[in-house]
Amino acid sequence: MRVLVGVKRVVDYAVKVRVAADKKAVDLANVKMSMNPFCEIAVEEAVRLKEAKKATEVIAVSIGPKASAETLRTALAMGADRGIHITTDLRTDQELGSLSVAKILAKVAEEESPDAIILGKQSIDGDFGCTGSMLASLMDVPQCTFAAKIDFDASTVERETDTGTEIVKFPGLPAVFTADLRLNEPRYATLPNIMKAKKKKIDAKSIEDLGVELSEGNEVLEVFEPPPREAGILVEDVDGLVDKLKNEASVI
Amino acid sequence: MNSRKLTLLYQRIRVHNKYQQQQERRRHYCSIERVKKLSAQFRRIASECGEDVEATVLEPDLKGGDASLDKYTTCWRGKWGVKGGEGRGNIVLRPSTTECVRGFVELCNKEGAKVVPQGGNTGLVGGGVPEGYDEVVLSTVRLNSVMSLDSSTSVITLSSGVILSDAIRHCADLGMLYPVDIGSKGTCNVGGNVSSNAGGIYFTRFGSIRDNLVGLTAVTGRGDVLEVGGCAMRKDSKGMDLRQVFVGGEGAFGIITMVKMRVWKKPTTREVAVVGVGGWEEVERLCERAQERMGGLVSAVEVMDRRVLELVKEKVGGGGMGWVGGARYYVLVETMGFDDERDRETLERFLEEVMEEGTVEDGVMAKGEEEIEAIWGVRESCGVAVNRAGGSWKYDVSLELRDWEEVGRMVEEKVRGLGGRLVIWGHLGDRNVHFNVVREKEDGGEGSDITDAIEPWLYEEVIRRGGSVSAEHGIGQCKGDLMEELIVGEAGMEYLRGIKQLFDPNHILNVGRNKTFRERDK
Numbered sequence: 001m002r003v004l005v006g007v008k009r010v011v012d013y014a015v016k017v018r019v020a021a022d023k024k025a026v027d028l029a030n031v032k033m034s035m036n037p038f039c040e041i042a043v044e045e046a047v048r049l050k051e052a053k054k055a056t057e058v059i060a061v062s063i064g065p066k067a068s069a070e071t072l073r074t075a076l077a078m079g080a081d082r083g084i085h086i087t088t089d090l091r092t093d094q095e096l097g098s099l100s101v102a103k104i105l106a107k108v109a110e111e112e113s114p115d116a117i118i119l120g121k122q123s124i125d126g127d128f129g130c131t132g133s134m135l136a137s138l139m140d141v142p143q144c145t146f147a148a149k150i151d152f153d154a155s156t157v158e159r160e161t162d163t164g165t166e167i168v169k170f171p172g173l174p175a176v177f178t179a180d181l182r183l184n185e186p187r188y189a190t191l192p193n194i195m196k197a198k199k200k201k202i203d204a205k206s207i208e209d210l211g212v213e214l215s216e217g218n219e220v221l222e223v224f225e226p227p228p229r230e231a232g233i234l235v236e237d238v239d240g241l242v243d244k245l246k247n248e249a250s251v252i
Numbered sequence: 253m254n255s256r257k258l259t260l261l262y263q264r265i266r267v268h269n270k271y272q273q274q275q276e277r278r279r280h281y282c283s284i285e286r287v288k289k290l291s292a293q294f295r296r297i298a299s300e301c302g303e304d305v306e307a308t309v310l311e312p313d314l315k316g317g318d319a320s321l322d323k324y325t326t327c328w329r330g331k332w333g334v335k336g337g338e339g340r341g342n343i344v345l346r347p348s349t350t351e352c353v354r355g356f357v358e359l360c361n362k363e364g365a366k367v368v369p370q371g372g373n374t375g376l377v378g379g380g381v382p383e384g385y386d387e388v389v390l391s392t393v394r395l396n397s398v399m400s401l402d403s404s405t406s407v408i409t410l411s412s413g414v415i416l417s418d419a420i421r422h423c424a425d426l427g428m429l430y431p432v433d434i435g436s437k438g439t440c441n442v443g444g445n446v447s448s449n450a451g452g453i454y455f456t457r458f459g460s461i462r463d464n465l466v467g468l469t470a471v472t473g474r475g476d477v478l479e480v481g482g483c484a485m486r487k488d489s490k491g492m493d494l495r496q497v498f499v500g501g502e503g504a505f506g507i508i509t510m511v512k513m514r515v516w517k518k519p520t521t522r523e524v525a526v527v528g529v530g531g532w533e534e535v536e537r538l539c540e541r542a543q544e545r546m547g548g549l550v551s552a553v554e555v556m557d558r559r560v561l562e563l564v565k566e567k568v569g570g571g572g573m574g575w576v577g578g579a580r581y582y583v584l585v586e587t588m589g590f591d592d593e594r595d596r597e598t599l600e601r602f603l604e605e606v607m608e609e610g611t612v613e614d615g616v617m618a619k620g621e622e623e624i625e626a627i628w629g630v631r632e633s634c635g636v637a638v639n640r641a642g643g644s645w646k647y648d649v650s651l652e653l654r655d656w657e658e659v660g661r662m663v664e665e666k667v668r669g670l671g672g673r674l675v676i677w678g679h680l681g682d683r684n685v686h687f688n689v690v691r692e693k694e695d696g697g698e699g700s701d702i703t704d705a706i707e708p709w710l711y712e713e714v715i716r717r718g719g720s721v722s723a724e725h726g727i728g729q730c731k732g733d734l735m736e737e738l739i740v741g742e743a744g745m746e747y748l749r750g751i752k753q754l755f756d757p758n759h760i761l762n763v764g765r766n767k768t769f770r771e772r773d774k
Contacts, residue, residue: 014621016425030520030592034620070596074619188575188616188623191527195604 001055001152001173003046004114005080006105007039007062008092009071010125019223025094026125026223035071038120040078041179044186045150046118047079054152055116057081061108063101064092069202076197077189083202084108086210093125097217102134107212109139114174121146121178132178142175144168148182280384284314284339290388291343293359301352307394308352312341324373324389325382329639332378332729340385348394348413350469350477350509356390357507357760358475366763369503371444372415374436376635376646377728379448379502379762387763392443395509401426407466408515412443412508429518431458435632443508449500451724456681457551457588458516462499469510470498473756481512497751502726503762505755519551519588521595524624525603527615528579532657534611535581539653539680541611542585545602549595551588553681557581560634560675563690567640568633572626575616583680584631586624634677634686642693645672645702647710650684650720659713663687666705684723708734 011017012032020027035043049055060075061084062068072083086104090096109117122129136143144150144157148165151157156169160180189197207214235241245252291311298308312321319336324344326333334342347353360367366387370380373391382389395413399422402408408430410419416430416437423430432445434452444450446468449461458464467481480494497505529535535555542550561576576582585602589595599617606612618624638644651659656676664674667689678685687710689702711721711734721739722731736745752759 012621014625030590032520032522032621037622040619067593185571186619189619190575191525191603191607191612191615191617194600194617195607 001115002057003055004059004117005042005046006119007060007071007075008036008123009033009064009068010036010123013037023222024220035074036120036123038179040186041183042118042120043075043078044184072202073197076200077194082200085202085204087204087206094220098128098130099134100214101131102138104212105135106138107210117176119178121180132176136176142170144170145178146180147177148180280386282386297355303352308346310344312336314339314341327378327381333381342382342389344389346391346394353471353509354477357471360760361758367760369507371441372439374440376725377730379726379728392441406515408513410442410511412511413441416440423515427518428515430515431464442511446499446511447502448726453552464514466514467512468508470506470508472506473761521589523596523599524586524627525617526575526582526584526627527612528577528582530580530613536653537611538583549587549589552586554584554631555680556677560677563637563641564633567637577614579613638688641690643691645689647687648723648725649714650723655717656685667702670701672702
């Protein structure tokens, strides 16, 4: 089984972001970037499949500027075999939309013919969570999103829902899976693997070379910080609560 | 040092024996009437200063013996300090303004009440907790209203009770780095850091508190509010400067109420790797290489031996320990710089080199901030793990790297027969090792046999090798006896006593710390 994993270079999870002066984007200058945490989980899952001898090859793919190659190196250091870097100068946190990403990945999948595609459930900059589903739809293959556990032998996936988990059965491969938090705990990149990763291959090509026509993205009107969280208040009794919910919060 | 003095010194050191300490403590008794009288007077002053009296003056419950004030009167390890009980207790004061601190100190001078200044009470040498019941604890925890960073002068002004991690975060949010970073940052106060001249992980790269302190405000033992340094411009060569009297003063000269610290531009890149090596020679080589190959990029080099890591796994647990393997020592290397493109590569290249030459057995490199925090979390849990293991004896010394292993072996030999074992961790970059002897509770727990086996031999050995007996933990109640003989010398001590007399003529501050400040005949 060949596995294709998508990895995205995003603002590091621990960084406190700031809004850019023109309020059209997040300020990325001098900000620490790393691999999207859900992509890390996706890579980990793929590497474990290889270790369990269920997968023969793990290919990591990333879309982004020159520095995305670093993200691919990280995937290689975790155990991926080779990388594909689709270069672009568009901002991957807002200019390159989910549908465009899905189209690019679909084209890559066409060329690589993977049996399984594992993506993170969402990226922590865009938070759209659409790419996986859109990709499956473009490729006309089954999708198992928010996966907490994937069983390739039984062809089932335990997926997260708002109320708990459910087990779904997928008809077969190829299929798209998106990784949720509980799928696994990603490994550290060990030194020997980091060194080995330097010798692994990364193929780079631009979106134009790939021959993909991008969809129009969303237009960002404004980026602003959420209002600061206000302190809670105490209410006298149930009537007071109902009154506040109705007249102040307007939720009932 | 002649043998007669040595004998006297050994005798005094043995007074640290816990049993005898208890005997001494019973002498430091305080009557209920006096407690009530003082308490009423403190309340009056607090009210005059516009304080919230209930929050500021905490009176001990002398009838019931509730333990609510124990967190102020005993240290977090439970080793130093006194517990409240029936008929016994300490008043705890928590002013929120300099004016109130001044009022309290003035009253204590009048009434002859002894004062123990206290920050976050996270110290390891009993410097911030009372010796007896006749001492009033003056805590800075509510002195936290000011936290203001001036980015044009790179100076941050902080009330002394601001919690260190808050100061660090505030600076980080504004792209600056606060130069002090220690394991207790979630609780300790910045004023306390200055009073104890705390070291920490960024000592090597960003310098000591002595280097970074721009100014401070303190209430002296006499009750004067002294503002020292504090010119808005950092480069201010005023000549004679009183700042350094308070750094490391451990509250003996005054109570710090405001701190002005130099902050640094926060590096934009941060990479951490932790590697396992087989022996001490390799540790030394790694440390040397790191400086050679990466120079100013290195911000911290720490070491932990496998034993302390096993303790952390067992007693503290938590995730992020996937990198711990079978190597004898683990070295954490951190770099911080400003070149997004090349800094990670520089560390990778260094790691490749040391791997190829065989210095390093295994290791990992953090992928992002979360892993960096996880790895540091393990390092910062060493002290906690040891504390949970049972009886622990802590020695914080500075020694040349080549001496660490040898001295460590000597310590092991001395305690093995008593059921103790040595675990080591430390700041390689500053040559500051934390020797910790652990004896699991089942084998015997606390006891003076191990103390007697190690002290004062270890201190002498360290000094003989040109090291420091207290690299960063301070003197407190723990090492006061060593001040004159081993640290400062007779002549030096006389000058220090003179300064003490000037700042605190009635000897009310931190009596019992730096024992040699006490009048000799008492």
